[in-house]
Amino acid sequence: MTDDPLPEEARKGPPILLGQAARTRRELWRRKLLWIGVWLVFLSSPVHDLVSGHHTTAGTVAGWTGLAVFVAVYLSLLFRDMGATPYPSKVVHGLIGAMAVLAVVLSLTLGSAWLGLFCYVSVAGGIALPLRMAFWAIPGTGAVLMLVGLRTDVGEAANLLVLVLLIGFAMTGVSQLVRTTVELRKARATVAQLAANEERLRLARDLHDLLGHSLSLITLKSELAGRMLPDHPEKAAQQVADIEQVSRQALVDVREAVTGYRRPRLAAELAGTQVALTAAGITAVTPAEPDLDGVPEESESALAWALREAVTNVVRHSGATRCTVEVHRRQTLDGPRLELRVEDNGSGGSGKGPGNGLTGLTERLEKAGGTLEAGRVKHGFRLTARVPAGTAADVGSRP
Numbered sequence: 001m002t003d004d005p006l007p008e009e010a011r012k013g014p015p016i017l018l019g020q021a022a023r024t025r026r027e028l029w030r031r032k033l034l035w036i037g038v039w040l041v042f043l044s045s046p047v048h049d050l051v052s053g054h055h056t057t058a059g060t061v062a063g064w065t066g067l068a069v070f071v072a073v074y075l076s077l078l079f080r081d082m083g084a085t086p087y088p089s090k091v092v093h094g095l096i097g098a099m100a101v102l103a104v105v106l107s108l109t110l111g112s113a114w115l116g117l118f119c120y121v122s123v124a125g126g127i128a129l130p131l132r133m134a135f136w137a138i139p140g141t142g143a144v145l146m147l148v149g150l151r152t153d154v155g156e157a158a159n160l161l162v163l164v165l166l167i168g169f170a171m172t173g174v175s176q177l178v179r180t181t182v183e184l185r186k187a188r189a190t191v192a193q194l195a196a197n198e199e200r201l202r203l204a205r206d207l208h209d210l211l212g213h214s215l216s217l218i219t220l221k222s223e224l225a226g227r228m229l230p231d232h233p234e235k236a237a238q239q240v241a242d243i244e245q246v247s248r249q250a251l252v253d254v255r256e257a258v259t260g261y262r263r264p265r266l267a268a269e270l271a272g273t274q275v276a277l278t279a280a281g282i283t284a285v286t287p288a289e290p291d292l293d294g295v296p297e298e299s300e301s302a303l304a305w306a307l308r309e310a311v312t313n314v315v316r317h318s319g320a321t322r323c324t325v326e327v328h329r330r331q332t333l334d335g336p337r338l339e340l341r342v343e344d345n346g347s348g349g350s351g352k353g354p355g356n357g358l359t360g361l362t363e364r365l366e367k368a369g370g371t372l373e374a375g376r377v378k379h380g381f382r383l384t385a386r387v388p389a390g391t392a393a394d395v396g397s398r399p
Contacts, residue, residue, distance in 0.1 A: 042116040043071070046106070049113035063110050070102045074120050077128055092128045099124060100141065104148055112153035115160055118145040122164045126171025138168035214250035218243050266290060266327070269304040273311045273325060280315045282344075283322040290327040294390035295338055302368035303340050306385035309361045310342040318346025318381060329389055338389040345380040
């Protein structure tokens, strides 16, 4: 059973920045060890006390055993709290109580070097306990520390008291921040899912409303044409003409619905142009990201569709080795225009007239108030699309 669900390419990717979710189980465990292990520095005093030989053999063995149990309980509690299935509340209370008892017993029997264990009790309480309970448990840990210090070293206990309180309350803040971050991630994922579902419902609703009426009308007129065909061919032909008109309108409506579902952007299409032409072995000359201030969204979308259709024709039909794409703003008698020019050094296609793509593109540009010019030039083929770029007042107000 593997613990890393991602492919090798993902595991070799750049390191995850702070605040990002762990991509693999291994990364999660590494973060846990880093987060929990940094606090193990407070074990230096008990370990030094045990290896210094100040205690009897029985005392040393008991000390190592108690320290091992204490650390095991601490790590178990924090690992489970940071995982997907934390301990139940009663188990958490019992484990923190066990840690407090071990800290008291070890400090009273082995000396003041063990008072640092109360820091772990405070950290565990700040992380694992509910906020209201932690506000009582942390000062309680400090009070127990001072009581034990009266029997061991009150000065050392007083020095640790501030640290116990600060580190405990700091951990409550960190714990709340982590919980809030997790909840926000879940909420963001839920919102994204709901938005996707809503968009699917919108598209399904639009298509149902558009096609339901059109298909019903086509079916009805088809039946009428079938009945009229033997005796009234002229009327049947009229019904067939109506069917063609309805089907064309249905196609336009579906295109409009899908366009609303996914509207292309000119900057994204320019980036895709570079990739497509390069992949086809065509030298691409593309502009930097164009200035689209004041350009209506409908105009930008129409120009993006024009660029996509033009590049598709260059790749499929032209046989070109070089393609130049230019985007300019121009002031005309009809107002400011955004102009797209795509020119290649190819053959210009079959030469049998405009295809369906250019015809549909012309209709799309006309709907946006734009125009399309396409034809052969001296050294290849050129497509020029123009769309409104706002009003003259918009242009005059730009710096």
